[in-house]
Amino acid sequence: MQGWKLTNTRVLADGYAKQAGVRVYVPDFFNGDHAPFDLDKLKDFNLGEFASKHPPREQRDEVEQVVKAIKASAKAQRIITIGFCWGAPSVLYMGRKDGVADGVAFAHPTMTADEDFELLAKPGLFICAEKDSIFTPDKEKKAREITSKKANNERIYSTWHTFLGTEHHFAVRGDERDPFIARAMGDAQALASNFFRGFRNA
Secondary structure (H helix, E strand, C coil): CHHHCCCCHHHHHHHHHHHCCCCCCCCCCCCCCCCCCCCHCCCCHHHHHHHHHHHCCCCCHHHHHHHHHHHHCCCCCCCEEEEEEEHHHHHHHHCCCCCCCCCCEEEECCCHHHHHHHCCCCCEEEEEEEEECCCCCCHHHHHHHHHHHHHHHCCCCCCEEEEEEECCCCCHHHCCCHHHHHHHHHHHHHHHHHHHHHCCCC
């Protein structure tokens, strides 16, 4: 929700590019709007109001059109999408059978539905926080069950990683002064980079 202006977002993008040897794009889907960068101000942030202005599920087609344009202009053979929080519904949508993505990934998602996982037809990497009031353990369990069935019955590849002792937002906005969180952030980034790298020679 901090969008492309957040320093951590750009650092992650640069890290993916370097570690995976891929080109990374960070579009602005909020038209310059964003949640507060300051963690203290973020505590009073009205998530509902922001979501009503930028509804993640309703903007899925818009997001996919942008990704299609990027793929065409870059003449890319493959395109892999990753979404944090707000971006999760869109990346899952692009991972359906006729979606533009060749692979999808998310970290600590917001506003996903069981149907998103039921329609998944592309490889997926899913990174979760243990203590997440949005993508709760029950929601994660159900999503894992759905993707497990798809893996066993349809051979749709997916892998799940839950980082113990972490909270929603850790992969992007974690406190890097805390060695525990800093390691979790680094490991989450490495998982994503390795996932992206797997498509280079696919």
